[in-house]
Amino acid sequence: MPDAQQLLRSIFGFADFLPGQWEVIEAVLAGRDALAVMPTGSGKSLLYQLPAAAEPGLVVVASPLIALMRDQLRALEDKGLPAVALHSGQDEAEALAAFEAVSSGRTRLLYAAPERLATEGAQNLLRKNRVRLFAVDEAHCVSHWGHDFRPDYRGLGEIAKKLGAPVLAVTATAGPRTRDDIRRNLFAREPDVFIRSFARPNLSLSFRRKRAGLRQIVDFIGRGQESGIVYCNSRRMADLLAADLARLGLDALPYHAGLDAYTRSAHQDAFFARKGVVMVATIAFGMGVDKPDVRFVIHADIPSSIEGYYQEIGRAGRDGAPARMLALFDPRDLALRWRTPDLPEENEAAAGDYARRKAMARLCVTPACRFQTLLAEFGEASAPCGKCDHCRGGPLAWPRRAQAAAMGWRVAAESRLAHAMGEGIEEAAAEPAPPEEPLFESTATPEHPLTVADMRLLKALLAERLRIAKRLGVPPRAVASEEKLRTLVLARPDRADDPLFADVREPAAFLALIETGYDVAGPGDPDSR
Missing domain, CATH: 3.40.50.300 (P-loop containing nucleotide triphosphate hydrolases)
Incomplete structure (x- = not known):
């Protein structure tokens, strides 16, 4: 701990650990797997950044958003801790520079989107280098019961097994179901579990x-x-x-x-x-x-x-x-x-x-x-x-x-x-309902024909409908009508509980297809919403 506290002061500029940080870092430095559920503001990024500073080798961080990676890279550059990233927001020269930094051992931290870690090139690169720790940020996205996100998160467990390094999963949002699902899907051995209080008294x-x-x-x-x-x-x-x-x-x-x-x-x-x-x-x-x-x-x-x-x-x-x-x-x-x-x-x-x-x-x-x-x-x-x-x-x-x-x-x-x-729900309660008006004034325009991109999505939804129907042993229309799928293509709902999904079987499967390409960095970027 004295060495870790020295790094904490000299590199990160903190006088002492926040509550709960040292216990997790100690487990990671000892080579144990760990699942840390800590609320916002608990300093979760330090849990993998300090181990990267403490010992030689590469720490790989699966991170969901390009903006998060860029922010952390800027902060680590100021601290003198070498780090690079791999994501779809880079041009070819930036990606090659990141590969070279990892190959030459000049970097301690590699941030990468789950989609990039799933590629053969990235996995070959990591197998040729000593990966000391595989960290998964926003780990609730690994779970069936976690926040709806991207399907590649669920493949991180297989990547972790291939790397053979200790695994650290960090999240601010995981109830008992989600924690159990993370353990099953991400860890090959039972992790140490650290849970801080979820209370936010303010x-x-x-x-x-x-x-x-x-x-x-x-x-x-x-x-x-x-x-x-x-x-x-x-x-x-x-x-x-x-x-x-x-x-x-x-x-x-x-x-x-x-x-x-x-x-x-x-x-x-x-x-x-x-x-x-x-x-x-x-x-x-x-x-x-x-x-x-x-x-x-x-x-x-x-x-x-x-x-x-x-x-x-x-x-x-x-x-x-x-x-x-x-x-x-x-x-x-x-x-x-x-x-x-x-x-x-x-x-x-x-x-x-x-x-x-x-x-x-x-x-x-x-x-x-x-x-x-x-x-x-x-x-x-x-x-x-x-x-x-x-x-x-x-x-x-x-x-x-x-x-x-x-x-x-x-x-x-x-x-x-x-x-x-076996009927739909028309009225929720005996209590008089408010007037049936939209919450906000509608300014919808007449329906436009489907674009090429819309048609691609519709075909994907139809294929998913057929897959679900075969598995459930029901006609495809019992899963969702084609008219309903066309409506979903045009409206692009963001949540599985949107009223548009009310009469659709297994809405999460359709939502995952609709969300393909949603991002915060530009159209077609699969790395973020």
Whole structure:
């Protein structure tokens, strides 16, 4: 430890380790496999950077985003620790320089996208060099039950076996199911598991039934003096809501994978540079965004999982100051999530998808403390937070809790009834529903013919539909109609719980195809969303 602390001070400029860091680093330096689940701000990158500085050899880091790699390379260059990256944002000369740096032993760290690590050239390069540690950042993406991401993450376990080096998996977001799945898929031997508390005492959670119009969102944002994020489940909704908020005088900008790289970069720069910017985004925005003074996060649509929700609210309050959360939900959507699907017993991925959707629905209608319920999903016992909408107000909070419990009973009953009758869910509860209006004003244009790229995607979706139908022993139309697949091609939904997937079997499989090519670096870049 004295040597490690000397490196910590001399290279990284820290006087001491943050809580939980040394235990993981000690296991890594001893050559043991490790899984570290640590919340945002815990210093997870140091867990593989310090071992790279401590001993000769190469540390390989599977990293999901080009922007994250570039940020870490700049920081390591300032510290004098040699590091290179391999990703699709490089030109040929940059890639060759990275290969040469690894071959000659001049670098201690190699950051690479999972897609690059899967190539034969990259694997041949690594086999010829001594890999001391294989680290997987955002390791929840390895899991069936983790955040929906890229399929190449699930191939990292095989790459780790080929390298034969100790494995370190780090993530800020992994409940018990996800941790078990990471262990099965990534590690050839049982890892040491390190879990820090998921509690974020400066965050205040609120959930409300979604109403038509913008008032709930505008009232929550306030006068527009604070920076925040509003998450939507589709690109189109992000564009519409950003435009509506801008018309009301807020400094609101859209962000999603459908925007060109220049616009995305300009909007992200504005979010960091200006006070009071409201980023209206899909989940393409957020991972690796380290802006300390984000004061609120609003979910205009409910995320697809507890883990996704925790990760997204974790972008607020990184400076330790209070931050506010608001999630808007539709009871009919909750009833769809609650509904038990007809699944083969061996279909673990679909079963996990259902479990995480239902857990998110439970959080919306729990009568208990929101944060206590959230932490319980991560296997952590805790006392009431004292700050959420069910804790605030003392005895005056009981009517709100009773209303939430009643809504939960109705949602569950409606879901069971619909499942028993084999029908779709038309009404979620006996409680009068708000007028059937869109949340935001629609500015949709008439449908355009499919482009060449759209036709390629449609063919891929049709092939996936046939594969699922054969496995389930049902007609292809029972999986999804061709009209539905055409709608998915045009709309490009971002989440498996989007209403467009309501009558589609195994939506995660179709979503994975739709997301192919989504990135934050430019069209066609497979390395990031």
